[in-house]
Amino acid sequence: MIISTIAITLNxxxxxxxxxxxxxxxxxxxxxxxxxxxxxxxxxxxxxxxxAPPTQYTVVEGDTxxxxxxxxxxxxxxxxxxxxxxxxxxxxxxxTLTLAGQAAxxxxxxxPVAAEIARYTIVAGDTISGIAAAHGLSAGDxxxxxxxxxxxxxxxxxxxxxxxxAAPxAAPxAAPxPQPALAPPAGTHTIVAGDTIGAIAAAAGxxxxxxxxxxxxxxxxxxxxxxxxxxxxxxIEQVSSVASxxxxxxxxxVRPEPTATVGVVTPLTDEMRQNARIIVSAGRAAGVGDAxxxxxxxxxxxxxxxxxxxxxxxxxxxxxQQRPSAGWGSDEQVMDPLRASQAFFGGTGNPNRGVxxxxxxxxxxxxxxxxxxxxxxxxxxxxxxxxxxxTSARAWLPELG
Numbered sequence: 534m535i536i537s538t539i540a541i542t543l544n545x546x547x548x549x550x551x552x553x554x555x556x557x558x559x560x561x562x563x564x565x566x567x568x569x570x571x572x573x574x575x576x577x578x579x580x581x582x583x584x585a586p587p588t589q590y591t592v593v594e595g596d597t598x599x600x601x602x603x604x605x606x607x608x609x610x611x612x613x614x615x616x617x618x619x620x621x622x623x624x625x626x627x628x629t630l631t632l633a634g635q636a637a638x639x640x641x642x643x644x645p646v647a648a649e650i651a652r653y654t655i656v657a658g659d660t661i662s663g664i665a666a667a668h669g670l671s672a673g674d675x676x677x678x679x680x681x682x683x684x685x686x687x688x689x690x691x692x693x694x695x696x697x698x699a700a701p702x703a704a705p706x707a708a709p710x711p712q713p714a715l716a717p718p719a720g721t722h723t724i725v726a727g728d729t730i731g732a733i734a735a736a737a738g739x740x741x742x743x744x745x746x747x748x749x750x751x752x753x754x755x756x757x758x759x760x761x762x763x764x765x766x767x768x769i770e771q772v773s774s775v776a777s778x779x780x781x782x783x784x785x786x787v788r789p790e791p792t793a794t795v796g797v798v799t800p801l802t803d804e805m806r807q808n809a810r811i812i813v814s815a816g817r818a819a820g821v822g823d824a825x826x827x828x829x830x831x832x833x834x835x836x837x838x839x840x841x842x843x844x845x846x847x848x849x850x851x852x853x854q855q856r857p858s859a860g861w862g863s864d865e866q867v868m869d870p871l872r873a874s875q876a877f878f879g880g881t882g883n884p885n886r887g888v889x890x891x892x893x894x895x896x897x898x899x900x901x902x903x904x905x906x907x908x909x910x911x912x913x914x915x916x917x918x919x920x921x922x923x924t925s926a927r928a929w930l931p932e933l934g
Contacts, residue, residue: 592628605632651695655687668695724760735844737764742864791838793921798928805839806933808852808870813933815874819882823930824899825892829877830926832907835919841870846914853877853911860888877910 586605602612613620615631624630653664661681665672676682678696687693722733730750734741745751747763756762793799801809809830816826833839836854845854851873855861862885866872875882879891891910892898898906903923908916 586632588632590630590632592624592626592630594626596624596626598622598624598630601630601632607632652692653695655689655691655693657689659687659689661685661687664693664695670695670697720764722762722764724756724758724762726758728756728758729844729846730756731844731847731849733762733764735842739765740843740864741848741850791834791840793834793925795921796924799834799922799925801839801929801932805834808833808839808841809929810933811870812852812874812877813930815871816878819875819878819880819893821878821893825878826930827923827926828892828898828903828906829874830929831903831919831922832877832911834922834925835907835913836911841868843868855889860885879910 586607590601590605592601598612598618599609602609612618612630612632613622618624653668655664661675662672664670665675674696675693676685678694681687681693720737722728722737730741730744734744737744743765744762745754747765750756791799791802791805812829812833813826816829821829830839833852836849837845837852839852841852843850847856848858849856850864851867852870853867853873853876855867855873855876857864857867861867861876862872866884867876872884875891876885876889877891878893879886879889880893883889883891883894892906895901895906895909898909901909902920903926904917904919907913907919911919913919
């Protein structure tokens with residue numbers, strides 16, 4: 534009808550001629566081998582049964598990729614892919630399209646490419662250069678294999694290809710630091726009321742630090758009745774302070790502890806005399822008179838029996854049972870009789886100046902009793918016990934010189 538109208542309008546044909554033109558069928562132009570008549574049902578496969586598509590096809594005027602694909606029972610996407618075309622590509626008469634290899638969809642599936650490619654999944658903190666170094670590759674090769682460049686951003690969970698790697702790579706994990714082999718504890722001890730780490734360590738012949746380490750405790754840890762502690766043996770003690778500190782006799786836990794009675798002089802043993810002389814020497818070097826020396830001797834006698842013991846209440850150690858956790862020094866320092874004596878006297882020679890307070894740092898100590906002055910330094914739970922050593926301390930002083 535449109536053609537007839539145009540013909541009449543332009544005076545190219547009479548109405549009768551126009552009707553004839555409108556009824557004349559259009560010719561189909563194609564050079565397709567075995568083309569199907571125009572009466573074929575739209576959407577059916579148009580090639581003869583069992584006929585394979587040609588390897589190549591030459592485009593003629595009016596062809597489209599979808600029409601060519603449909604004639605041979607192929608998908609448009611497969612024809613585009615075979616010829617490196619996109620969905621918006623234009624084909625033109627005379628162009629040759631490749632159609633081969635698409636008519637056998639039941640062909641054996643090739644080995645999946647992914648199975649032959651080593652991949653790596655990005656984790657937080659990864660960089661291309663770090664991944665390359667970890668797998669013996671160059672950063673450039675990894676960038677190229679993944680279509681990346683130096684400015685590309687990678688993100689956790691992203692999978693990238695590792696070119697040249699023989700097997701899929703797993704995310705590199707930091708190797709755990711080798712843990713030192715821990716010797717099994719020599720035994721255990723169940724805490725009872727009144728127990729201290731120092732006393733338990735002394736009974737086992739090891740340092741307080743060794744017991745703390747064996748149980749994952751610190752100097753401020755609290756123990757309680759019923760708690761079970763691992764007690765290491767002396768052979769596996771992990772600290773060196775025993776060797777470096779002034780040595781206490783191995784039989785320290787079973788030595789008889791000196792006792793005192795008010796008004797009675799306790800005789801000095803060789804060990805007591807040696808430590809007492811160190812106290813007197815440190816006091817005289819600090820300018821302390823006889824009254825101060827008596828206070829120091831009585832304090833040390835009450836705290837340790839004038840023995841340099843490696844045990845005591847909580848973490849208390851040494852002649853004056855000074856506590857490392859209270860700032861008196863390290864284990865080794867409080868076990869040094871001279872340093873411990875200097876800390877007791879304090880003043881300008883105080884090795885813990887500004888941290889602990891010694892006798893010379895206490896205003897008016899000269900007017901105090903032996904018990905009051907000793908308690909002011911030691912802060913003992915039994916402040917009246919120093920008095921029973923006063924008679925002995927005054928008797929020892931002339932003997933010590």
